[in-house]
Amino acid sequence: MSTIETKPWTSETVVADLERAIHEHRLPPGTKLGEDELGDAYGISRTIVRAALLALSHRHLVELKRNRGAFVAQPSVREAREVFEARALLEPRTAHSAALRMTDKDLALLQANIRDEHAALDAGESGRALFLSGQFHVEIARIADQSTIETFISELISRSSLIIALYWRRRAALCETQAHHALLDAFARKDAAAAEELMKSHLLDLVASLDLHNVSQPPTSLREALQR
């Protein structure tokens, strides 16, 4: 946990801190997020913690069970499909818009992002690499200058991180940065149509790298899981 008690933690900063921890798989799906525990860790009262957990539950990153507590969400196979369905509707067209508005500064930012992701991978910081990989997509929405869509994509990216934690099947890990590289090239050429197509196939590749027909549903209850 973050444990730096010198900071003035607010509801929003706690949300951001927890969201990043979840996104980086430092808090795996299913992790219990006790209110007292979090309050002690951040040095704040349960009031703030509850507001943060409520916010995270609205983003579907945390599941609140009445009188049971908060847990890092465990998206179902169904939900996983839906998330990528939504991404497929939003992201390709957003990449198209972004390509048309792309500035040199934006390009540099995206390039830096890819570089940092490479560095993180080399350093064995796979969590940080995953986070940066997601940021690449959010950044595109920001460049497209569509903050409303950006909010949706940002949520979907974080949820995708949970989905990856649950359903990722081992494969070539470099396909990610390859796809981002190709996108960057299209952006550099201001080729909006190519960017849209590349994003579309990138998302299809992502889904294909998941194991979603598997019946190993994240156990809703231990009882049910062990009764087989």
Place this chain on the structure above:
Amino acid sequence: MSTIETKPWTSETVVADLERAIHEHRLPPGTKLGEDELGDAYGISRTIVRAALLALSHRHLVELKRNRGAFVAQPSVREAREVFEARALLEPRTAHSAALRMTDKDLALLQANIRDEHAALDAGESGRALFLSGQFHVEIARIADQSTIETFISELISRSSLIIALYWRRRAALCETQAHHALLDAFARKDAAAAEELMKSHLLDLVASLDLHNVSQPPTSLREALQR
């Protein structure tokens, strides 16, 4: 206000009640939502009210100003454009999916919705008609069996209601139900391509019926608004 104190109001029911009131324009944009006031109205403590307001702020229906309180949101022209941009990405394709999954029961529900909207209009209940008109769109997402996208569309519909309250320009009011009728026909024929196109143009018509180039921004501050 709702004032029925015999009900066991929970955070969620209060959110639903307030959201509907906002959607039906009983709580116009800019309305101050005092915590004590709401707590008294519903017969609950500020704790629950705050949770509800927090939820509504996450849906961009309420704006929270630090140490100032909660207000019904006043989407900017910029935000209005973004909301309809997002709807344009999500809804046509969702209508396509819905057409393919449409059952007779679903058709009946949509038909009933249109009928109720007509009835509400005839009865002069324009707020209720607007709400039902929005429900038509949410229902399509539900029929498409995409709950994640449905959540997004539901939020966008509610925000659209605020946008209509602020930027609607007088016009033929029946264009709405006409478009919904046409959609229903396409659904009945299971003509997914037609449904997709009809939804696309319906959304374009909606945007066209708004006055978004107008400079009469909802005043961010009274000072600024009166200094002209």
Place this chain on the structure above:
DNA sequence: CTCAACAATATTGTATACGATTTTGTTCCG
């Protein structure tokens, strides 16, 4: 009379106390 400074009031922000529910641990009967 105008306006700035200050005081009073109202409202939100946060912490904490207490009650409700669930979970865990123990006991006692079969």
Place this chain on the structure above:
DNA sequence: CGGAACAAAATCGTATACAATATTGTTGAG
């Protein structure tokens, strides 16, 4: 020894008290 009933503990749900901040009202000097 096994299991159900009960007791204890932990945790969440809600209300309330108090502090922080903003707004409003008043006063007094110029």
